[in-house]
Amino acid sequence: MRQRRLRIVAATAVAALLVLAGCSSNSATSGSSGENGGPAEITFWQSQFEPYQQKWFKTYVDKFNASQTDVKVKYQVVPGDTWQQKLKAAQAAGTQPDVATTNYGGIPAGVTNGQFAQLDGMLPDKAWSDIKSNVAGFVQVGGKHYAYPMLVEPSTVLYYRTDLVKAAGLDPNAPPKTWDELLTWAEKLTKGKVKGMTIASVAPDLGWSSWGLQYNACGHLPINDDWSAANAKDPCYTKLFELYQTLFQKGWIPQQPKVGYPDATPYGQGQVAMMANGSWAVGQLKQTFPTMIKNTAVAPFPSVDGDPGKPTSTLGGWTLTVDAKSKHKQAAAKFIEYLLAGDPAIMADFFRQSGFSKYTVRTSVDQALASDPAATSDPFMKIITDKVVATGKAEPAYPFDVSLAFATAIESVMKGKADIPAATQKASDAIDRVIKQQRLKGTAPKG
Amino acid sequence: MSMIDTSAQPTAKATEVTDPSGTSRRRRRRRRARVTEQAPQHLRAHLTAYLMITPMVVLLGIFVVWPLVYAFYLSFFEMSFYKDAEFVGFDFYKYVLTDPEFYDSLLVGLKFALMVVPTILVLALLLASFLATLSKRMAAFMKTTVYVPAVVSSVVAAIIFVFIYQDEGFANWFIGLFGQGPLAWLNTATTALPAVAVPAIWLGFGVSTLIMLAGILDIPESYFESAKLDGANFWQRTRYITIPSLRNVILFLLVSGLTLTIQEFQLPLVMTNGGPVNATNTPNLYIFNSFRDATPYATSYSLTAALLLFIVIGTISLIIFRVVSSEKSSDA
Known part of the structure; x- marks a missing residue:
C-alpha cells in the first residue's frame, strides 16, 4: 500500500516535470540560424501604426524574402499599448526580435542600457551620407549610429475648417498667429455641439504633444540642459498653462474626448472646427474622411508671441534598430538596408501611401518624389515642410517620467485640481526625484 | 519513532x-x-489527503512560491536584460515608499474598494433575502438574471459604461430629466472614481448574491418560523437571524471583495487610463503604467511596487480577519 502511494507521488512529480519541460521548451529556436545551409532567420517586430503602414511593411518584407535566399524575415505586428510588456517578456526569455521599430526618443536610453547594436560598418557609407543633416543626429549617440531613420513627423500642426471659419466671420487665409488669437478663434468657433478645437487634455498625451509648445513658451524644456535639476517653475510657462486651462475650462474643447490626441476622428466627423494634431492626421483625413479635405487648411500652430521662427513642434518618428543580442546582426542590417536605405522607390512608395503626411529623411527619396506630381501638388505638404518641420526640435531623450510629471501639472491646472504655482512646484519636485533616482545628472546626450 | x-x-x-x-x-x-x-495517528489518517494536494503544492511551489521568493531577491537589484544586474540594496523600496504617487494610488484603491464592496454586500444581502422568498421556478429565473453581469467581460462592461457616460450618453440624459448636467463623468476628479465603481458593482454583485443566497438557504427554516410567530418583521429577522448566521459568508465576501477591488485594473485602464489627474489610478494600474517605461529602472521599480502592494493587501486582509473573527455560525 505504502509503496503504491510512493509510486503515485513519483509518477505525479514526473508528470509535473514533463509538463514544465513542455512549457519551457517553446521558442528557444526562434530566430534560429541557417548555419547548416538554410537562410538566416530573423524576427522583425513592427509597432502597429495606421493600416496602410502594415500593408506597406508586409509587401516589402515579402519582396525582400523573395528577392534573396540568405535572410528570411519573420514579420510580426505588435500593438503599441502592449509593446513594452511584450518586449520585456521576450528580453527576459531571450526571444526578443532581431529588428524592431524604435522611436527617436527611445534611442539614447536604449544605447545606455546596451540594447542596440552599433550599425556603423554594417550599412554602406552612402546609406549614412544620404540621411538629411537635420535628422542625422537623431540616430547617433557619441558619434556612433544605432538606428536607421525611416521618417519624421511633426507632433503639432493646426488644422481648421475653412467653411466654419468663414461662417464665424473669421478670415481662413489669416489663421491665428498667437495663442491669444487662437483662444479668440476657439471661442468664436464653438457653436452648439461643435467645439472650437481639440488638443491633448490627458497627461499621457500632453506628455509628448506639448514638447513643442514648451519650447515655444520658454525656449527650453522643464529640465536643465545637462539634466542636473528641474526647470519647471520658470514663469514663462504660465502662458502655456493658461492656454490649456482656458481651452478646457471655457468648454472650447471636448470635455470628455472619446479618442486620444493622435486620432483625427472628432475633426473628421465634424465635432470640432480646429484640431491640434501631428502631420499624420493628414493621412487619416485623406483616407477616412476624404470629403473633409476640401474644407481643411493647415497652418503652423500659433506661437506664444506670434514669432513664427520659434518651434511649435517636435519632430518625432521611427527608426529600425538591431538588438544587441541578435545572433544575426549582419542579416538584420541587410534587411534594414533593403527596406529603408536602398532603392529610394521603396520609401517613396511609403510616403505616397501615407498621403504625404510624413516626411522624408533621405535626400535620394526627396529626389525620387520631386518628379511625382502628387507630391508636389499636395496642398498641405509645402506648408508643413517649410513652416513646421523647418523649426521643429528633436524629441527629448530623457525618460518619459519627466515629461509625464510636467504634463500632470498641465492637466491639474486644466481640470482645476491645482493652481499654476502649486502644480509647477509638484512637477519640479517630481522631476528632481526622477533625476536623483534614475541618476540622470550629466547623462544628457551632447548636441 | x-x-x-x-x-x-x-x-x-x-x-x-x-x-x-x-x-x-x-x-x-x-x-x-x-x-x-x-x-503518528494524524499522518496516517491524512496520508491520502496529502497525496491529493501534492500536485497542487508542487505547482504552487513552482509557479507562485518560487517566483515570489525570486522576485524579492530581484528587488534588491536594478535589472537589465542586457547588462549585469546591479545590486542596489533597499534603494527601490526607498524610491517606492517615498513616491507620493504610490500612496495616492493606494488611497484611490482603498476609496474604490470602500465604494464597491459595502454596496455589493448590501445589495446582495437584500436581493438574496428577496430571492429566498420566491417560488422555485421564479427563483431560478431571477438567479440567472442576477448572475448574467458576472459572465460579461469587464472590458466589454467598461466600454458599455464609457458610452453611458458620454456627453450625449444615458447618464447625462437621465440627469437632464431633473434639469441637471451635462457632466463630464469620466473627466471630472470628483465623479470619475464613482463612475468607474458603478460597473464594478454591476459586475460583482451577481456572484455575491448567489453566495449569500446559498448561505441563507442553509439557515434552518425553523429560526425564521419561530421569529415570525414571535412577531418579528423582515428587518428584525434580517438583523437578528440572517446577518449573524451569515457571519462567515459575509467575512469571506468582505475579504475577497476588498482584496480584489483594491487591485482593480481593467475598468480604470479602459475607461479613464487612471485620469483625470490620477483620480482613478488604482495601485495595479499605477504599477502597470510604471512598467510600460522602457528603462531598467522602470522594471525594478514596478517589481518592488508590486511586492509592496502584496504586503499592503496581505496586511489589510489580516486586519479584517482580526477585527471580524471567523467563528462557527450559531447553528453549527
Whole structure:
C-alpha cells in the first residue's frame, strides 16, 4: 500500500516535470540560424501604426524574402499599448526580435542600457551620407549610429475648417498667429455641439504633444540642459498653462474626448472646427474622411508671441534598430538596408501611401518624389515642410517620467485640481526625484 | 519513532537472506503492521489527503512560491536584460515608499474598494433575502438574471459604461430629466472614481448574491418560523437571524471583495487610463503604467511596487480577519 502511494507521488512529480519541460521548451529556436545551409532567420517586430503602414511593411518584407535566399524575415505586428510588456517578456526569455521599430526618443536610453547594436560598418557609407543633416543626429549617440531613420513627423500642426471659419466671420487665409488669437478663434468657433478645437487634455498625451509648445513658451524644456535639476517653475510657462486651462475650462474643447490626441476622428466627423494634431492626421483625413479635405487648411500652430521662427513642434518618428543580442546582426542590417536605405522607390512608395503626411529623411527619396506630381501638388505638404518641420526640435531623450510629471501639472491646472504655482512646484519636485533616482545628472546626450 | 523504524530495517533484510522460507513473509507482514501503527495517528489518517494536494503544492511551489521568493531577491537589484544586474540594496523600496504617487494610488484603491464592496454586500444581502422568498421556478429565473453581469467581460462592461457616460450618453440624459448636467463623468476628479465603481458593482454583485443566497438557504427554516410567530418583521429577522448566521459568508465576501477591488485594473485602464489627474489610478494600474517605461529602472521599480502592494493587501486582509473573527455560525 505504502509503496503504491510512493509510486503515485513519483509518477505525479514526473508528470509535473514533463509538463514544465513542455512549457519551457517553446521558442528557444526562434530566430534560429541557417548555419547548416538554410537562410538566416530573423524576427522583425513592427509597432502597429495606421493600416496602410502594415500593408506597406508586409509587401516589402515579402519582396525582400523573395528577392534573396540568405535572410528570411519573420514579420510580426505588435500593438503599441502592449509593446513594452511584450518586449520585456521576450528580453527576459531571450526571444526578443532581431529588428524592431524604435522611436527617436527611445534611442539614447536604449544605447545606455546596451540594447542596440552599433550599425556603423554594417550599412554602406552612402546609406549614412544620404540621411538629411537635420535628422542625422537623431540616430547617433557619441558619434556612433544605432538606428536607421525611416521618417519624421511633426507632433503639432493646426488644422481648421475653412467653411466654419468663414461662417464665424473669421478670415481662413489669416489663421491665428498667437495663442491669444487662437483662444479668440476657439471661442468664436464653438457653436452648439461643435467645439472650437481639440488638443491633448490627458497627461499621457500632453506628455509628448506639448514638447513643442514648451519650447515655444520658454525656449527650453522643464529640465536643465545637462539634466542636473528641474526647470519647471520658470514663469514663462504660465502662458502655456493658461492656454490649456482656458481651452478646457471655457468648454472650447471636448470635455470628455472619446479618442486620444493622435486620432483625427472628432475633426473628421465634424465635432470640432480646429484640431491640434501631428502631420499624420493628414493621412487619416485623406483616407477616412476624404470629403473633409476640401474644407481643411493647415497652418503652423500659433506661437506664444506670434514669432513664427520659434518651434511649435517636435519632430518625432521611427527608426529600425538591431538588438544587441541578435545572433544575426549582419542579416538584420541587410534587411534594414533593403527596406529603408536602398532603392529610394521603396520609401517613396511609403510616403505616397501615407498621403504625404510624413516626411522624408533621405535626400535620394526627396529626389525620387520631386518628379511625382502628387507630391508636389499636395496642398498641405509645402506648408508643413517649410513652416513646421523647418523649426521643429528633436524629441527629448530623457525618460518619459519627466515629461509625464510636467504634463500632470498641465492637466491639474486644466481640470482645476491645482493652481499654476502649486502644480509647477509638484512637477519640479517630481522631476528632481526622477533625476536623483534614475541618476540622470550629466547623462544628457551632447548636441 | 523513526529511529525504531530504521533500526528494524537491516535486521529484516538479514532475516530474509538467512531464512527464505514462508516465515519471512509472515514476519514482514507483522513488521509492516507495526510500522503503520507506529506512524503518528494524524499522518496516517491524512496520508491520502496529502497525496491529493501534492500536485497542487508542487505547482504552487513552482509557479507562485518560487517566483515570489525570486522576485524579492530581484528587488534588491536594478535589472537589465542586457547588462549585469546591479545590486542596489533597499534603494527601490526607498524610491517606492517615498513616491507620493504610490500612496495616492493606494488611497484611490482603498476609496474604490470602500465604494464597491459595502454596496455589493448590501445589495446582495437584500436581493438574496428577496430571492429566498420566491417560488422555485421564479427563483431560478431571477438567479440567472442576477448572475448574467458576472459572465460579461469587464472590458466589454467598461466600454458599455464609457458610452453611458458620454456627453450625449444615458447618464447625462437621465440627469437632464431633473434639469441637471451635462457632466463630464469620466473627466471630472470628483465623479470619475464613482463612475468607474458603478460597473464594478454591476459586475460583482451577481456572484455575491448567489453566495449569500446559498448561505441563507442553509439557515434552518425553523429560526425564521419561530421569529415570525414571535412577531418579528423582515428587518428584525434580517438583523437578528440572517446577518449573524451569515457571519462567515459575509467575512469571506468582505475579504475577497476588498482584496480584489483594491487591485482593480481593467475598468480604470479602459475607461479613464487612471485620469483625470490620477483620480482613478488604482495601485495595479499605477504599477502597470510604471512598467510600460522602457528603462531598467522602470522594471525594478514596478517589481518592488508590486511586492509592496502584496504586503499592503496581505496586511489589510489580516486586519479584517482580526477585527471580524471567523467563528462557527450559531447553528453549527
